[in-house]
Amino acid sequence: MVRAVKAAGDEGDEAFGAPDRRLGGSTLSADARKGRGATANPCGRYEPARREAFDDGWVSDDAAQRLRTEDRPEHARTILTRNTSPDLPFDRSINPYRGCEHGCVYCFARPNHAYVGLSPGLDFETKLFHKAHAAELLERELSAKGYLPQTIALGTATDPYQPIERDHGITRAVLGVLARFRHPVGIVTKSNLVARDIDILAPMAELGLVKVAMSVTTLDPVLARRMEPRAPHPDRRLEAIRQLSRAGIPVMVMMAPVIPSLNDHEIEAVLERARECGAVEARHVLLRLPLELDDLVNDWFAEHYPGRRRHVMSLVREARGGKAYDATFGRRMTGSGAYADLIGQRMRLAKQRFGYADARISLRTDLFDPTAASGAQLRLL
Template identity: 55%
Template sequence: MPDGTPHLAPRAAPGFAMPSPARRGRGAGLNPAVRFESTAREAFDDGWGTLEAAFADLPPLPTTLTRDHAKSALAWNDSPDIGFDRAVNPYRGCEHGCVYCYARPSHAYLGLSPGLDFETRLLFKPEVAALLEKELRKPGYVPKPIALGSNTDPYQPVERTLKLTRAVLEVLERFDHPVTIVTKSAGVLRDMDILARMAQRNLVRVCLSITTLDARLARIMEPRAATPERRLAALRHLSENGIPAAVLAAPMIPGVNDAELETILDRAAAAGATSAGYVLLRLPHEIKQLFEDWLTRHMPDRAARVLSLIRQTRGGALYNSRFGQRQTGTGAYADLLAQRFAIASRRLGLERRGGGVGALDCTRFRVPEATTAGTQLALL
């Protein structure tokens, strides 16, 4: 009986309508098999109604936490598409449950499904702050902005109790190390004290990701993230406290939320955002299947049209992973979206001039005198 954790691919007998394994409060409606596994299991209806019984009234899926015994805090990349080369991710998986999340396929490296597993079976790194301090103390370390939230949200609900993101910020503040934060959560305001002090030294930039202003659409697309209005309020509070704030209109999904682009930028600018960015929907690996299933369940009347528009921006496929194209797409539809963003950003003063990652101050970096705990770490 599927409970959200086994990787089952249900198959129905002829004439049988397969029940959906989707759970209330979760974004994905499937739990596809891990792509690295050589075998897959399949649930099959035998005509006796056993699958109907198994899928009927499925209980809510709880969130489970597992310790991640990571040996390093910093993750490095050399991608030409993004403006940073290092990141810290205190968590793997994300309870926000955004169905379109480009990070979902990374769960397969853990032997877990990018579907429901990604948003219910989370890993956390309890030693992340200590590991980060150890790495920053290494001789020859050259500071550049660290990205918090490059893979999964650093302020997802579990942060309220574990406070791993706050512990990372405490380390960065002591080292005068620049940091950028991307989040969909108003929880970032809980660390306003640290962020305000770092902002005074030009060491921090916070970006709120706002996908839609439609609360109903947000509820089904990103079910456990903060409401759009709460994200706008967070932008306002950050700005009022002198913390540089940006808005990321992402992802833009053709035929779903792309008509809202200018309105999102308008509202964000009014809330105090000083710069902006956008990303076209990305559907690598299993996300194609998850997104198609989501469209069919929630927007059956326009699913075919949406998928057709996406293919128009990806050279006829649902995804193109080429550098220089994967973030913005190609073709007339993608070009029009880019032009709309440029015009609106220019009108609202949200162009990236002086407001990006490169504007943060790396010259302040210093290695503080080691505490007793720090000395012990250095011996490891």
């Protein structure tokens, strides 16, 4: 049962049906949410009412049905998102999907689901949106008069190669447009599905137009299944690094996020394995807990690692100036203080030891061809 009724007019909930919500113990049993990352489905911060679920004795655990993934189109008017963040190496990005079925409990993009009236918890990984016309929108924006090319980051918020990409192929269609325009792109993913598109990526790499960042958070399959339940096994990600590297596509390994007392001891092991597979760059991001993510991750620790929760959160706050999250440019990715400095030093030493490049690989912008648009007038010379 659920107490309180949410006010009408919420597009997200009207589209998918309103869920039960409670933090600190979802009404769904562990069996019902098996294969999901979040342990709860709290209300988003913009909702005018909150629901409190309780057991009225009428529904048993046996009656609980496992959560199913729902997917609907999002009718976007533009596909390029701009940013002016000084600590990001790109000023524009594309996210073909909203929400992510990988279910990574630590995903900093979870709070974005509140913008469509859905929960950053279980809704984020079960109620997804796909931007069906992304490739057409991109072609229109790239061919606009006065457009100046800079590297586009593909998949900065949600994974462009999450499972529904197999059905929709939106990421592949976007890459096809970028290849035709000879436009540089950096891909961020934790899926081996990226290797499917080597036929597009390899010719782009020959021209210096693409690189891939593969997120490998742990080599422990048990931990991976708990904190990123529907993402590919770590070995599959490493094999994808190997395949991409053999095809001449530069790969960066991302240790993101580094979680104190959970996966931080694996930094050197992850970098060593990825380097053996051909990765040429390495970066890390310290666990980020903006907005609702603080409660969601605390709730996850309470269920999976209750004995570590207090220690982990103490170290996170120590690296964030005493807060759950510090959004200050220059500190939000790597933190500050003794613990953050230690992680940074370990990363630097590991990169030197295993032979990683220190500087970022730059992609070319001088090959951009605006005449590649369908129906565009050809150049005389």
